[in-house]
Amino acid sequence: MSWVQNFAKSSIGAKVVMALSGLVIVGFVLGHMLGNLQIFLGPDALNSYAANLHALPLLLWGTRIVVGLAVLLHIASGLRLVLMNQAARPEKYAKKSYVRASFASRTMRLSALVLLAFIVYHLLHFTLGVTNPADKAHVDALGRPDVYKMVILGFSNPVIAITYVIAMLLLGLHLSHGASSMFQSLGLHHPKYNGFIDKIGPALAGIIVVGNCSMPLAVLFGCIQ
Numbered sequence: 430m431s432w433v434q435n436f437a438k439s440s441i442g443a444k445v446v447m448a449l450s451g452l453v454i455v456g457f458v459l460g461h462m463l464g465n466l467q468i469f470l471g472p473d474a475l476n477s478y479a480a481n482l483h484a485l486p487l488l489l490w491g492t493r494i495v496v497g498l499a500v501l502l503h504i505a506s507g508l509r510l511v512l513m514n515q516a517a518r519p520e521k522y523a524k525k526s527y528v529r530a531s532f533a534s535r536t537m538r539l540s541a542l543v544l545l546a547f548i549v550y551h552l553l554h555f556t557l558g559v560t561n562p563a564d565k566a567h568v569d570a571l572g573r574p575d576v577y578k579m580v581i582l583g584f585s586n587p588v589i590a591i592t593y594v595i596a597m598l599l600l601g602l603h604l605s606h607g608a609s610s611m612f613q614s615l616g617l618h619h620p621k622y623n624g625f626i627d628k629i630g631p632a633l634a635g636i637i638v639v640g641n642c643s644m645p646l647a648v649l650f651g652c653i654q
Contacts, residue, residue: 440513447506448614451607453499455633457492458600462640465580468653472577476569479576500548507541540603547596554583584648593645601638605631 464482467474482489550560558565564582567575584590609630647653 443506443509444614448611450499450503451611457496475577476573480573540599543599581648584645590645590649594642597638597641601634604634608633
C-alpha cells in the first residue's frame with residue numbers, strides 16, 4: 430500500500446484526483462442543466478421532474494453525497510497543488526510571462542473561489558429555500574412543490590438573474606481550461622488527438638453557459654411567465 434500512499438501524496442496523484450472529481454462535477458452539471466431546461470416545456474414538466482426526483486430519495490441523496498464529496502476533493506486537490514507549486518518555487522519570478530498561458534488558466538483560482546460562493550448561495554436559494562422562503566412554499570394544483578413558480582419568481586429579480594448569468598460565465602471560463610486539462614491529468618493526451626481534446630473544454634463550456642444562462646434570461650425578458 431506504500432505506492433498508493435506515495436501516489437496520493439504526489440502532485441500527479443493530486444492532479445488525478447482533481448481530474449476525476451472534476452469529471453463527476455461536470456457530469457452532474459450537465460444532468461442538472463438538462464433537467465432544469467424542462468422549464469421551457471411548462472409547469473407540469475418541471476414540477477413532475479422535481480417530484481419524481483424527490484420520490485427517489487436514495488438516488489437523490491446518493492447523487493448529492495457523491496457530488497458533495499467530489500467538490501470537496503476538487504477543492505482539496507487544488508489547494509494541495511497550489512501549496513506544492515509554492516513550495517517548489519519559494520521565490521516569485523521577477524517578471525511573469527503569460528506567453529502560453531490562456532486567460533482561463535490564469536484565472537482558475539479566482540473563478541473557483543467565486544463559483545464556490547455561488548454554489549453556497551444556489552443551495553440556500555433554490556434547494557434549501559433560506560434566502561427566499563416564500564418562493565419555495567408554493568404548491569401547484571396537484572399538491573406538488575411548484576418549482577416552476579419558484580424559479581420564475583427567483584429569476585424575475587434582475588439582481589438574482591444577472592448574478593446567475595455572471596456565475597455561469599465564470600463556470601464556462603473555468604471549464605474551458607479545466608475540462609481539456611483533465612484529459613492530460615489522466616494521461617489521455619496523444620499527439621494524434623490533442624487538437625480534438627483541446628476543443629472539448631471550450632465546446633463543453635459553451636453548451637453549459639448557453640443552456641444555464643438561457644433560463645434566467647428567458648424569465649428576465651418575459652419569454653417565460
